[in-house]
Amino acid sequence: MFFLVASGVLMALIITSPASDSVQFSWYTGESIRCELEVYNDDFSTQATESNPSKFHVHNIGELKPDSNYHYLIRCNSSDEIMIEGSFSIPLNPGDEFEFAVYGDSRSNLSVHEKVVKTIAKKEPLFVIHTGDIVYSDNRLNDWEDFFKATEPFGSTLFLPVIGNHEKEARNYKAFFALPGNESYYSYRAGDLLFLMLNTNERFDRYSKQYKWLKSLLKSETAKFTIAVFHHPAFSYGSHGDSFFVKTILVPLFEKYGVDLVLTGHDHNYQRIEHNGITYIVTGGGGASLYGIKDLSGPTASFKGHHFVLFEYDSGYLKGICYDTNENVIDSFDLFPR
Template sequence: MINKFRISIALCLALGLMVHFQSAAQVPDSIPGKMAIAGSRPDRIILHPGENGETSIAVNWRTESAVTESFLELAPATPGPEFQKDVKQFSASTSKFTTQKEDEPILNFNNHAVKVDQLTPGAMYMYRVGKPGLWSEWFQIEMPDSKAGFSILYYGDAQTNILSQWSRVYRESHLKSGRVDVTLHAGDLINRHNSDLEWGEWFKGGAFLHSSIPTIMTPGNHEFRDVKITEHWRAQFNLPANGPAGVKELEETAYEVNYADVKLISLDTEQIDESSEMLEIQKKWLREILTNNPKKWTFVFIHYPVYATKAERTNVKLLDDFRPIFEEFGVDMILQGHDHAYARGQANTIAGSDKLDYHKGPVYVVSVAGPKMYDVNKQEWMVRSAFSTQLFQTIRINGDELLYESYMATGELYDSFVMTKKKGGNKIVNKIPSTPERNGSREQ
């Protein structure tokens, strides 16, 4: 009886401490507090393309602080377990990380990073991370080969209710589309820039998909505080550092990923919006990398939209300083976020006029993947728009033809077009389904 009494007291104390921890940290119900705590086995494993997306990869993962040495092992994929005889091992660079967001607990852990190059386009590989006795599972990946075709999954903001409501969109998108070459996020992955609990939701929401499909992202305003990007960004991601040379503020936020036929460009629009110096630096860099650009297809992905879903939200700096560059160099698509609504259309400046041609020029898309919603005001540039709709987009390229499809969270097609490369400009044929346009307002 005495032993049972002692056990009961111990249990009550333990439960009391757990309740105290969750109360003090205000851990939301959608994510257990333990998800913020790193362990000895790797978690938050994420795969990125390298600067050459067809021949290189970059992987990042997290462990507790006690794990000071970690590795990546890689082998060509085989139909059976025989791949194990051809495993190559790569030592990771390890960095210590400490974080606390206001009412959240202080967290200490290590981040590990490895880059691997000289891989074969179109080949399949397997990799795992960790160390003997503490390995992750093996992940199977396929290197892109854009000459044989190329595919993108593109998402607008996740931002809020990430695990509870954004995750279904991310998971449905992969079930719907199958294997793609890259996933692309247009900023505001989370709501509070250095909330490790929210970052934990984002990683759990994508789970093994983050580890299996190369992922790239551009930062949104919610990844910043006082024009400084969250310390999580460069610690937990392993993005290309080939942006404007020598500009530390833009490392891994303004960059490019190149494939044989495709160029993907991230611009840091928060710093464009807040700093005239960063605006001019990125403007100069963008012009440099687009001059004599040999790629057949070019995409720019940014957070703030050039053309917004409400006219008053249009970013004048992007409109005045970057739209002319997009038009001059024939950028095919501008993939955007921020507005928590959907719109797609074209716009091109008519020489010698202040009017626009809405049948030529780059295609601009604004989309949202999470449940936070804003209103939409119909404008001339829009071909299709949607209010209060979570979506994901697939872009599939085959030679001179591009198929764009936007799906609602339920997997139902909402918008589509085919773009074909032609002399004098791209030709677009709309393939919009019969689904009624989702109009409305938060005031209704």
């Protein structure tokens, strides 16, 4: 449970990190203040105290145990008043039944992004994935303020993003989100699901570090479902269309090593495309202005509207459901391991 205690200061929090023993708390306050973070359960307790006031607050908490429930409290300006409290866990082995949500391209429209997030939060997913273009410009702190305002309902849900073209060099992205390795691309495992979180804004050709990392991971890791997540779609019938280099470099790798599902954004609509046994989803309806579908006969399903996709994992199979912001079902589909 997450809630905001009225205090006159807007506060909004994001928790990230697919590491098995740590998370990062990043939060925004409407004015520059000093805050204190406390994280605890019956077997663990730690505090982080700030010495300098700021609007943006970032703290890493380590020595955590996966699949254990933790509580957190945030107080500011040396006040005894609890300004934010909630609970979280790191879902490494979440069991045979759980849900996660996916959306993208939230930039440019705060009110719509807020509506999408509120609708997602009602479903209470275990974690939320963002397919990139989180903000309009990574360098503009005003855009990040809007992001934190919109995502306030995600206060107890792990947030797992990838970099879109609007994040570019991603300096603030890497400051506000804690991700392993070089933070540009990483992997995350939740039970039987392996997520490959790629960055199609930097080199992924066959001689690149990212490609070699991806190929090595695909060859060495096994999972019931392998899911690739990145921004630029291999196949799209929207305004941007297919990404030539993704299609010619990454798709053969996905087909050879049994990737089951590919999640992308970039085109501001919803599309489900089936190609050589792999399901490709374009989910770019998180808030930015919408793009039409140029060829309605191309995708298996499509929708020009703001939306998100909820995935339900149940004992060996995945069900995907696309919802609009009024919780209407736009599309649903079942996935079985390849």
